[in-house]
Each structure stands twice: as structure tokens, then as C-alpha cells.
Amino acid sequence: MIALQEEQKPVIKQQGDYAVVAITKHGVEVARKLGRSFQNADVYYMSKFEKGDEEAQDIQMFTGSVRLLLPSLFESYKGLIIIISLGAVVRMIAPLLKDKKTDPAVVVIDDKAEHVISVLSGHIGGANELTKEVAAALHARPIITTASDVQQTIPVDLFGKRFGWVWESAEKLTPVSAAVVNEEKIAVVQESGEKEWWHYERPLPENINAYSSVAEALVQEPAAALVVTHRNLTEQENQILHNGVLYRPKVIVLGMGCNRGTSAAEIEAVINETLAELNFSRKSVKALCTIDLKKDEVGLIEVVNKNGWEFVYYPPSELNAVQMEQPSETVFKYTGAYGVSEPAALLYSGAEKLALVKKKSGNVTISVAVIPY
Numbered sequence: 001m002i003a004l005q006e007e008q009k010p011v012i013k014q015q016g017d018y019a020v021v022a023i024t025k026h027g028v029e030v031a032r033k034l035g036r037s038f039q040n041a042d043v044y045y046m047s048k049f050e051k052g053d054e055e056a057q058d059i060q061m062f063t064g065s066v067r068l069l070l071p072s073l074f075e076s077y078k079g080l081i082i083i084i085s086l087g088a089v090v091r092m093i094a095p096l097l098k099d100k101k102t103d104p105a106v107v108v109i110d111d112k113a114e115h116v117i118s119v120l121s122g123h124i125g126g127a128n129e130l131t132k133e134v135a136a137a138l139h140a141r142p143i144i145t146t147a148s149d150v151q152q153t154i155p156v157d158l159f160g161k162r163f164g165w166v167w168e169s170a171e172k173l174t175p176v177s178a179a180v181v182n183e184e185k186i187a188v189v190q191e192s193g194e195k196e197w198w199h200y201e202r203p204l205p206e207n208i209n210a211y212s213s214v215a216e217a218l219v220q221e222p223a224a225a226l227v228v229t230h231r232n233l234t235e236q237e238n239q240i241l242h243n244g245v246l247y248r249p250k251v252i253v254l255g256m257g258c259n260r261g262t263s264a265a266e267i268e269a270v271i272n273e274t275l276a277e278l279n280f281s282r283k284s285v286k287a288l289c290t291i292d293l294k295k296d297e298v299g300l301i302e303v304v305n306k307n308g309w310e311f312v313y314y315p316p317s318e319l320n321a322v323q324m325e326q327p328s329e330t331v332f333k334y335t336g337a338y339g340v341s342e343p344a345a346l347l348y349s350g351a352e353k354l355a356l357v358k359k360k361s362g363n364v365t366i367s368v369a370v371i372p373y
Contacts, residue, residue: 001047004064010072013060016040017078017157018130023066025049027083030113030138034081035059036308037137039166040157041081044069056305067092079105079121079130086110086117093120107131109140117143129155132199136162152200154180154188154208159226160247163194166283168246172224176245179224183207187222189214189240191229192284193249194373214240230284230370248283254309255289255345255354255367256300257331262363264302270364271303278355278368286371287312289344291319291337312348319343325357341367 002010018041022031028049035043035057047061054061062069066084073080074096082089086108097103097120105127106120116135118127128144133155135142156177159165167173180186186208198204211217214237217225225244227233230251233241252275258267275282287310294300295313304311316336322343332338342358345351349369356368 002044002060002062002069004062004066004068006068010062010069012042012044012069012072012076013058014042014076015058016042018042018081019044019073019077019079020081020083021045021066021069021073022049022083024083024111026111026113027109030083030109032057032059034134034137037164038161040170042077044073053305057308071096074104077104079107079126081107081109081130081134083109083111083113086119089119105130107134109134109138113138113140115143116140118145126155126158129158133158133161136199152202153205154186154198154226156180156226156245159245160193160197160228160249163197164250164286165193165228165247168248168281168283170245172241172243172245175243176224176226179243180208184223185209185220187211187217187220187225187240189217189225189227189229191231192251192370192373193228193230193247230280232279232281248281250284250286251371251373252280252285253287253289253345253349253351253369253371254285255341255343255348255369257290257340257365258294258297258299259363260297262297262299264299264306266362267299267303267364268306270361270366273361274356274359274366274368280355280368282307285309287348289313289348291316291335291340291344293335294340312344314344314347318347322346325354341365345369 004010020031020034020041020043022028022045028045031043031045043059047063070092089108103121107127107130108117108119116131118131121127131142157173188210218240225240228247228249288304289312292313292315319337324339324342327338345367349371351369351372354367354369358367
């Protein structure tokens with residue numbers, strides 16, 4: 001808890017490049033949503049809106065006036081995403097302004113999350129790009145008032161953030177960003193994930209080319225690469241990351257059934273083992289799905305809360321409406337459904353086929369699907 005007092009600098013715990021700040025009930029919901037989507041964003045909001053999971057989610061709460069918090073955030077973060085009225089933000093940051101080359105990007109969101117406004121450091125600080133990504137994540141309208149938005153290229157550190165994509169590593173963000181800005185030969189390799197990441201009306205710049213496989217891109221010898229996949233790359237494919245960033249789209253769906261009382265440790269072990277066998281990344285897991293009989297299963301709830309995954313459960317009638325490769329009379333006898341893990345994964349993902357139909361391991365049954373985009 002951060003207690004804000006006059007003449008006392010607050011102690012913040014900075015982990016990411018961006019700070020999301022809210023002081024209202026609705027603003028807190030918006031801030032939490034952005035905190036889940038933006039891998040490198042730290043969330044701050046007033047303690048009176050505490051929900052009980054802040055420590056687990058690395059959310060920092062404060063008491064007192066937000067005016068006393070902003071100076072520390074202003075000097076620490078690359079960008080501030082503030083869910084407060086525009087006029088109030090302008091008055092609070094005015095004494096903090098120094099130079100457009102050093103001031104952080106500042107973006108303001110209204111309390112209903114209908115508009116996202118680029119306020120400060122639009123070009124150099126990246127506020128314009130940040131505004132577009134935040135607006136896309138919230139399905140809001142981006143407001144950019146600079147005379148021209150000249151770059152119209154890929155913001156490497158924000159690429160896919162609206163969809164919840166995360167980096168495997170931030171090590172190459174700076175050199176890859178430099179290559180993009182300097183219009184060097186760039187490869188975008190996409191094997192999975194949302195396709196609508198290019199949001200400009202004009203085509204991709206001539207120096208940026210899209211490929212469906214790493215092998216295809218390597219032949220072209222790009223200066224830098226952005227690779228989007230849920231797979232773990234082979235040793236040969238890893239060559240592309242010499243100057244590349246690997247992004248993990250949220251596309252993996254885990255269908256799961258388990259015996260009552262199965263521990264979170266056993267469930268997690270089966271998940272890790274299964275993903276390793278499939279050569280899939282944990283960072284691409286989006287949801288864990290099961291039958292509604294398991295909606296209160298402690299082990300499952302612990303696992304999804306720990307990992308920040310969606311937890312979805314279906315009634316037997318919906319599960320039985322899905323065509324299964326391996327229906328089970330035994331499962332039907334106890335649950336009313338002919339299968340749990342297999343149809344649950346298919347229902348959520350919308351996939352025609354499963355990456356793993358079904359595997360039984362100890363007290364756990366698991367199926368895996370990849371969301372097709």
C-alpha cells in the first residue's frame with residue numbers, strides 16, 4: 001500500500017515500462033483489463049476499490065491524492081496511461097514537463113473507456129502508437145491531434161499488445177525497434193494468433209515482409225524479425241532470433257477433467273508435461289476449460305488464478321453437442337457428459353481438430369486445442 005503524503009516521495013515498485021493509473025470504480029475495471037493485456041504495464045489504483053487479489057496480480061494500491069503519485073511515475077516510466085479527466089491530468093503534469101525528448105508518453109482514457117487520447121510525447125515518446133494499441137485493446141476511439149502521424153510502422157514493444165501477446169524475451173526489443181525505424185529489411189513471421197495487427201489503411205511498408213514460416217523468412221536474410229508463434233522453435237529456427245523478438249499469442253486452450261480433490265501441483269505438472277510433449281509454450285495458454293461440475297474444483301481454480309488464465313466451464317448438454325473422437329460411457333455415468341476435456345477444448349477454441357485429443361495422467365485428463373485465426 002502506498003500512502004501519499006505532502007513532502008514525502010512515494011515508494012513505487014516498478015516492473016514494467018508503462019504505468020496504468022485509475023481513481024474511480026469504472027476506471028479500476030479498465031486499468032485491470034489493461035494490466036492483463038499489456039505484459040509490461042504496472043497498475044495503480046486507489047485502495048478503496050480493493051478486490052482482494054491485488055498482491056497476486058502485482059497491482060499497487062494507494063491512499064491520498066493521485067497528484068502526489070504522478071511525479072514518481074512521470075520520472076520512472078516510459079509511458080503513463082491515466083484513466084482520469086483530461087483537464088485534471090493536464091493540470092497535474094504541467095509542473096513536471098521538461099523536454100519532449102525526455103518526457104514520457106502520456107495517454108488519457110475517459111471513465112467509460114470510449115476515447116483514448118494522446119496527450120504528451122506523441123511522436124518521439126510513442127504516445128500516438130500507445131494510444132492506438134490501448135484503444136484497440138478497449139475497442140475505443142483513438143484521439144490523436146498531431147498534424148501528421150509519420151511513422152505508420154510496427155511499434156515493436158507494443159506489437160500485439162491489444163490481443164494480449166507477450167514476449168518470450170525483451171533482450172532484442174531495442175535493436176529490432178531500431179531496425180524497423182531505420183527501414184531495414186524486416187520479416188514478420190506469423191504461425192498463429194490474430195491477423196489484424198496492421199491497423200493502417202496503407203499496405204505494409206516495402207521493407208517489411210510477412211511470412212508463414214521461419215524457414216521461409218530465413219532464406220530472405222532479414223536484418224531483424226518479429227516472430228509470432230505458440231511453438232517452441234527448433235535450434236535451426238532460433239537463428240532468426242539473433243536479431244529478433246519472439247511473441248507468444250494467446251491461442252492454446254486446455255480442456256481438462258480431474259478427480260475431486262486433485263491438487264494444483266498435480267494439475268500443473270500434467271500441463272507442463274503435456275505442453276513439453278507438444279512443443280508448445282506455456283505463455284501462449286489462454287484458457288482452461290472443463291465441465292460445470294468442476295467450477296468449484298480448488299486445484300483448477302488455483303492453477304488458473306496463478307497463471308492468469310481464463311476459467312470456463314460448460315454444462316453436459318453443451319459438451320454432448322460436440323462430436324468427439326473418444327466418447328466415454330464411464331464419464332457419462334458420473335457426469336452426464338460423454339467427455340469433458342475433449343469437447344470443452346473444442347467448444348472454446350472453435351477448432352475443427354485438437355492438437356491433443358485426450359491423455360489420461362494420474363488423476364487428470366487433458367486435451368489441447370489451438371485457436372484458429
